[in-house]
Amino acid sequence: MGERCCAVLRVLVLQAAWALAGGQVRYSVPEEAKAGTVVGRLAQDLGLEAGEAEARRLRLVAQGRRASVEVSGASGALLVSSRLDREELCGKSAPCALRLEVLLERPLRVFHVQLEVTDINDNAPIFPAARKNLSIAESSLPGSRFPLEGASDADTGANAQLSYTLSPSEHFSLEVKSKDEKKSSVFLVLTKSLDRETIPVHRLVLTATDGGRPSLTGTMELVISVLDANDNAPQFNQSVYKVQLPENTAPGTVFFQLTATDKDEGINQEIHYSFSDTASAYLQELFKIDEKSGEIRTAGELDFEDLQSYDLEIEARDKGIPPLSGHCSVELEVLDVNDNAPEVWVTSLSVPVPEDASVGTVVALLSVSDRDSGTNGRVRCWVWPAAPFGLEATFAGSYSLVLREALDRERVSEYEVEVRAEDGGAPALGARRGLRVPVSDVNDNAPLFAQAVYTVLARENNAAGAELARLWARDPDEAGNGRVSYSVWEGAAGGVGAAAGSGWRAASSYVSVDAESGRVWALQPLDYEELQVLQFEVRAVDAGEPPLCGNATVQLFVLDENDNAPALLLPAGSAPEAGAVVAKIRAVDADSGYNAWLRYELWEPRAKGPFRVGLYSGEVSTARPLDEADGARHTLLIVVRDHGEPARSATATLRSVSRSALGVDVGGAAASAATNVWLVVAICAVSSLFLLALVLYGASRWAPRAAVLSGPGPTTLVCASEVGSWSYSQRHSRSLCVADGAAKSDLMVFSPNFPPPPPGAAPKDTQPEPSVLLHTVSDTALLLPLTQTQPFCPSRCVGSVGIQMPRWFSNLWSVQESPESPNPTPQGTSPCFHLQRWPH
Incomplete structure (x- = not known):
């Protein structure tokens, strides 16, 4: 019974071991462990009993290279058989893990064992060279920096973290900048000016110490030669330059221009540029520097997804003896490119647009998109030109083209509108979509x-x-x-x-x-x-x-045309004294102007007789005293002519009925005889008119030149128009116009003639005497003192002058355009006229 129980227990232990074999056993051992060091109880960890490892032949499977570990056949423990060197086995990789296969026979089973070799600080820092020679001009300024090559440590982790120290010196110090956790930049900084004559060579020791416990160190001797000549090294205006470059930059593109200055002269000032000795071969293949110009260009293709930044260490060296150098760093950032332009679609267009469309009317619907994302895919839109349309965003990617200002088809009948879209990339990409928007007409303009x-x-x-x-x-x-x-x-x-x-x-x-x-x-x-x-x-x-x-x-x-002949009026008789007016022929012409200007001629008798006729007055007077030899009866034939083209005329025959009076036959017919009483009445009337004219003339001489007479009723104004003719208008006042020139010698009366006189007025072929008109003129008449030949220019008047000449005035005065009037008359000015008095 007891044996049976032991057998069952043994089976359970074996099953547990087989189950354990499906997993993986892990051990760790420090490098440089001594031979025989127990790494772990392999048999026990695999679930084998004492002595069973040997019986079932527990062993390691042969490796391609020596594993430096073995399995003890008696105890089944994993032991160190030879020297373990982590740096030899794994290099800088961390962690350093070895995979072992363990074979168990009877029955056959295979187990995987992972052995981690932990690092110990067994490697000291190592510099690239035991000695570094530097040449520094004695004229170098304190603060000058000189790059040094750092040390390397084969260990990992804290054992590889290095710190640097410099042997004591009053002229130099050390500056260390960490670029990342694994790399640091070391610079030798000049703290005090050098003097070659005092110390031509400085020997310093640069020590690198790792972070292990205990720590290990490495040293490099710095031999610094102080140069006597060429004491100015090239200097950059910055120690670090930051440059950004898109990833799609073509090879051969110049993206930066280095500029260093050297205060020396001649060959000591000539500079050539190159990568520093610390620059990797990969960088020197990807970028090229022009030694003379300092241009940095790409030699290969950049890839943002591969590497986002580059650190280029640049040296500028002059050609002095010995040469001096200045250093800078160019940090290049690779940018992702914006390689998709926006797209604009017109989804709806409502044209033509009526010119009376209200502000806010939707003209078109548009859709805008950009396949890029982020800033490169953020699109802004606008309309060009800005007026009279604008864009309104409805929702993401959709816009409405709306009317922002009132339209006027008569000013612009059609608009060429361009919708422009631009994304937020750098450089930005844009798209344009043109729209033609015609404007339809509405009746908004009167003739x-x-x-x-x-x-x-x-x-x-x-x-x-x-x-x-x-x-x-x-x-x-x-x-x-x-x-x-x-x-x-x-x-x-x-x-x-x-x-x-x-x-x-x-x-x-x-x-x-x-x-x-x-x-x-x-x-x-x-x-x-x-x-x-x-x-x-x-x-x-x-x-x-x-x-x-x-x-x-x-x-x-x-x-007016000369279509009316003169009409004679009955004259009055006079006494036959020598030089006395014995009769006056009165004639009127329905025409006006030259057509109504009359002259009187004595047609018969043609020989010298006792009578004569005034050429323009029509007065018949005695040329000499009458005597018995002249006879008792006389017959005079008088012709009245106007100045029209062609001229028209009328005749009057005067016959004497006594030696004291003459009779007239109008148109060849004899008139009734006149008495001496009528002759006296006529002389009195003429004398009265003459006296009244003198009084008015004297009053006008003392009146102000710009006096204005205004009347309550409507008036008629006839002024010179812009085309040089008479034009008609109406005013509610009259202005007295006094022309420039000498003192006035006559009095001219103007009376309104519009509106027409009421029914029942005198017929047009009869006119009252001037003396009657002078007394019957209305309140709105104009009294104008004039000379015998008076130029009249409406543009010189104080106000608007109303001029309308009645027919009796046409018999006394003529109106002719003055030579002073410009020809043609400019717009906005008035022509000038002469008022010419007919001779009496």
Whole structure:
């Protein structure tokens, strides 16, 4: 029974051992352990009983190289058989683990054992050379730094952490900068100026100490030669330069320019650049330095995913004897590139846009995306030009093109809009999408005439249907909105200035306007004696919806033609004294101006007789005293002519009925005899008129030159227009115009003639005497003192001067354009005129 239990227990122990064999046994042993050192109880850890390891032949499987460990056949322990050197087995790798295979026969089983060889501080720091020679100019400034090659330690961990010390020196110190946990930069720093004559050579010991316990050290002798010449080494303006370079930089690209300066002259100042001795061969293959210019260029391709930064140690050495050098470091950072540009799509476009569209109207919808991520994929959008459209973001990647300002098709009928997108990469990539946005027309412009008032001159007796003027109104709209039609507007302000007794008539009875061309043509012949000024409005209407219109005023002035012959009036008799006025021929002409300027000629008798006729006054006077030889009866034939082209005339026959009076036959017929009483009345009337004229003339000489007489009623102003003709307008006041020049010798009376006189006034072929007009002139008349030949320029007047000459005035004065008036008359100025008094 006891034997059976022992057998069962043995089976359980074997099963546990087999189960353990499926796992892995781990041991650690320090390097340099002595031979025979027990690493671990292998048999026991495998679950074997005492003596069973030998019986079942527990052993190590032969390795390709000697494992330096063995299994004891008697005890089954794992022992060190020879020297273990971690640096030889694993180098700088940590941890250092050896994989062993253990074989157990009867039955056959294989176990894996991992043996870790731990590091001990058994390697001292080693410098690349036991001695380093340095040449330093005696003129080197304190603070100058000289790179030194550091030591290396084959151990790992704390055993490989090195610290450096320099033997005591008053001229030098040591500076150590750690680049990372495994590498440090060592610099020899000059702390005090050198003097070659005092100490030509400095010998220092650089010691490297590791971090092991106990620590180990390594040394290197520094032999520093002090140079007497070339005492200025090249200097960089910075000790460290930081440069960034994108990964897609092409080989051969210059990315940095080194600049070092040397204060020496001649050959000691010439510098060539190179990598420091500490630079690896890999760096010197990837980058190249131009020795003369200092340009650093890429020689291979950079890869951001492979290496993100490079540290280039640069030396600048002059050509002095011995040469001096300056050092700097270029830290190159490789940047990821932005290699995807944004994309812009137009998803919706609503054109054309009406010009009256409200601000905020959506014109187009756009979508923007960039396949890059991060900053390189962050996109901003805008519109160029900035007006009158803008972009509004709706949600991520979507934008609306909206109207920001009011449109005007007449100013800009179509817009070329460009949507621009740019990502946040460096350098940024962009995209553009052009849009054509036409603007549709609305009827927002009324027709506009070039002038508010048109002045038109037309001669009387023109043919019906004759073209008087052409009017044109501009409408900048297009199609029907800009198609203009014309018409005469029969408004309340339209009217006709006509002769007395003719009343008011509609403008459409005189003129008509062609609806399409704007041509103004006459419906009937015009008569100056009936109508002098016609004012009406022309309306221009476009075909828009709703239609818009514009107005222009047309002032039509009828020019006089010599179509009326003079008409004689009955004269008054006078006494037959020598030089006395015995009669006066009075004649009127319905025309005006030169056409109404009359001259009187004694036609018969042609021989020298006792009578003569005033050329312009029509006064018949005695040339000498009458005697018995002249006879009792005399017949005079007098011809009255105007100055028209062609001239028209009338004749009057005067016959004496006694030696004291003459009779007249108008047009060849004899008139009734006049008595001496009528002759006396005529002389008194002429004398009264002469005295009144002298009084008014004296009053005008003492009156202010710029006196203004104003009246309550409407007045008629006829002034020189910009085209050099007479134009018509209305004012509520009169201004007295005094022309420049000498003192005035005559008095001229102007009276208004518009609006026309009421019905029942005197017919047009009769005119009152000047003396009567002088007493019956209205409050708005103008009294103007003038010389015999008086230039009159409306532009020199104090105010606006109203001039309208009645027919009796045309018999006394003529109006001629002055040579002072510019030809042609510039716009905005007025021509000048001469008032010429007909000779009496």
